[in-house]
Amino acid sequence: MELSGILFYLISFLIMGGIYSVICLALNMQWGFGGLFNAGIAGFYAVGAYSAAIITSANTPNHVGGFDLPIVVGLVVAGTLSGIVGWAIARICVRLKADYLAMASIGIAEIIRLAVINEEWLTNGSLGVSRIPRPLEEFFTGRESEMVFFVFVWIIVAITFWVAHRLYKSPWGRVMRAIRDNEAAAESVGKDVQSFRTQSFVIGAIFMGVAGALSAHYFKFFSPDATEPLLITFLAWVMLIAGGSGNNKGAVAGALIIWAIWSMTEIITQQLPPDWATRSSYIRMLLIGLFLQFVLQRFRAGLFPEKAPKLNVKSHG
Numbered sequence: 358m359e360l361s362g363i364l365f366y367l368i369s370f371l372i373m374g375g376i377y378s379v380i381c382l383a384l385n386m387q388w389g390f391g392g393l394f395n396a397g398i399a400g401f402y403a404v405g406a407y408s409a410a411i412i413t414s415a416n417t418p419n420h421v422g423g424f425d426l427p428i429v430v431g432l433v434v435a436g437t438l439s440g441i442v443g444w445a446i447a448r449i450c451v452r453l454k455a456d457y458l459a460m461a462s463i464g465i466a467e468i469i470r471l472a473v474i475n476e477e478w479l480t481n482g483s484l485g486v487s488r489i490p491r492p493l494e495e496f497f498t499g500r501e502s503e504m505v506f507f508v509f510v511w512i513i514v515a516i517t518f519w520v521a522h523r524l525y526k527s528p529w530g531r532v533m534r535a536i537r538d539n540e541a542a543a544e545s546v547g548k549d550v551q552s553f554r555t556q557s558f559v560i561g562a563i564f565m566g567v568a569g570a571l572s573a574h575y576f577k578f579f580s581p582d583a584t585e586p587l588l589i590t591f592l593a594w595v596m597l598i599a600g601g602s603g604n605n606k607g608a609v610a611g612a613l614i615i616w617a618i619w620s621m622t623e624i625i626t627q628q629l630p631p632d633w634a635t636r637s638s639y640i641r642m643l644l645i646g647l648f649l650q651f652v653l654q655r656f657r658a659g660l661f662p663e664k665a666p667k668l669n670v671k672s673h674g
Contacts (some may be wrong), residue, residue, distance in 0.1 A: 365500055368507050370620055374613045375510040376571050380593045381600065381608040382517045383564035389603035389663070390530060391557035392537035394455040397446070398565055399589040400466030403473055404442050405435035405566025406573040406583070410486040411479075413574070417488070420481040428492050432513075432570050439566025440559050442469075447558040452551060466586070474581045485580025489573050510571055514609070517564055521605045524560070533557055534603075587642070592619065595645055599652045601659030610661055618648055 380398065387393040409431035411422030450461040473480050480486065492509045494502050524530050535543040536550050544550045573579040592615060600611020622641045652660060 361500075365503065368500075368503050370617070372503070372507050372510050372575055373620075374616045375507075375514045376568050376575070377593065377596060377612040377616050378514045378609045379517050379564055379568040379571065380589070381596045381612045382514075382521045382605060383561040383568065384593050384597050385602065385605060385608040386521055386524065386564070387557055387561035388597065389608070390525065390533040390537065391554055392455065393451070393554060393558055393561075394459040395462050395558070395561065396459040396590060396594075397462030397464075397466030397469075398593050399584045399586045400462075400469040401439045401443060401562045401565035402569035402572070402589050403466075403469055403581075403584040405439045405569030406579045407473065407480055407486065407569075408438045408566065409435040409570030410489045410573045410579050413490055414486055415488045419484070420477070420486065421479050428490060428574060431574075432567055435566045435570035436563040437566075439569070440563040443559045443562025444555065446562075447555040451554045451558055463586070463590070466590070470581060470584055473584070483581055485578055485582075486573070487578045489577045489579065491574050491577065506575060510575075513567065513571060517567070518605055518609065520564075521608075525605065529553070529556075591642070592616075592645075595649055597659075599649055599659055601656075601661035601663060603663030604659070604661045607659050607661030607663075611659065614660075615645065615648075618645060 380402070384395065384398060387395050409428075411420070412424050412426050412434050413428055413431040414423050415425050416423035446462065446465055450458055450465075453461060474483055476482070477484075491502055491506050493505050497505050532543065532548055532553055536548065536553055540550055572583065576583070596611040596615040597608055598611070599615055600609070601607025619641060622644050656662070
């Protein structure tokens with residue numbers, strides 16, 4: 358493989374790794390900070406992707422929208438609508454315990470997927486939304502466009518990481534961890550548990566929507582196939598658990614490591630006989646599962662376990 362080909366593959370890998378990093382950081386704000394078991398990540402991802410696609414794509418008779426607005430506007434709309442959907446779901450489901458919340462959230466995510474497929478007037482159904490722009494593509498084409506998008510994605514990753522880091526170290530973050538570790542104790546000292554849990558769920562949903570928007574802009578096309586729970590929800594959870602729940606650095610590291618394994622196993626499974634190639638996704642799931650077992654056997658809290666920030670306590674002498 359030529360050096361330029363290796364560089365191009367590395368950039369593509371880091372773009373998708375960056376998108377998954379945003380998803381993992383968002384999930385960390387929900388599960389790592391507040392113990393909210395969200396199994397409906399694909400639903401928020403889909404809301405964000407379709408919102409951005411419709412807002413920024415060129416006019417078309419195939420579906421509503423095609424407003425041809427700037428990409429930044431699309432990202433804002435994607436995050437806002439995902440946050441609104443997250444708020445509506447949180448109002449209904451956030452009081453549920455972890456296992457019931459997981460069932461409720463995955464059910465709602467599937468409702469969103471079915472709506473996307475069947476409401477052709479809105480999303481063009483299974484044919485998807487096309488002609489989605491990338492940043493500055495009027496000035497850059499081909500591999501130059503990939504480079505520009507790589508920088509754009511990792512700027513979003515840096516912003517997401519900064520927000521997650523500030524939230525974690527803030528009084529809000531300390532309250533969320535207190536609720537996660539002992540909800541009854543937090544409530545006994547006057548904390549509005551349901552309000553804090555709702556806030557955590559909504560913030561995570563916003564960034565999941567932004568990740569969906571980034572994916573739509575990267576591929577320049579988005580269809581219901583891209584919202585498969587295997588590719589979004591399953592991988593995101595494995596990435597966060599392997600990297601280290603509650604640790605923002607672990608969320609990013611886990612995203613990159615698991616995506617590297619997923620990408621490399623795709624190359625390997627392409628070399629298999631046709632009968633096995635049709636089962637490649639299951640083989641890759643098995644390999645990811647084995648890796649997760651290997652990590653958790655040796656690092657029970659993930660590769661980068663959570664470390665609570667030190668409190669500055671001033672002594673009075």
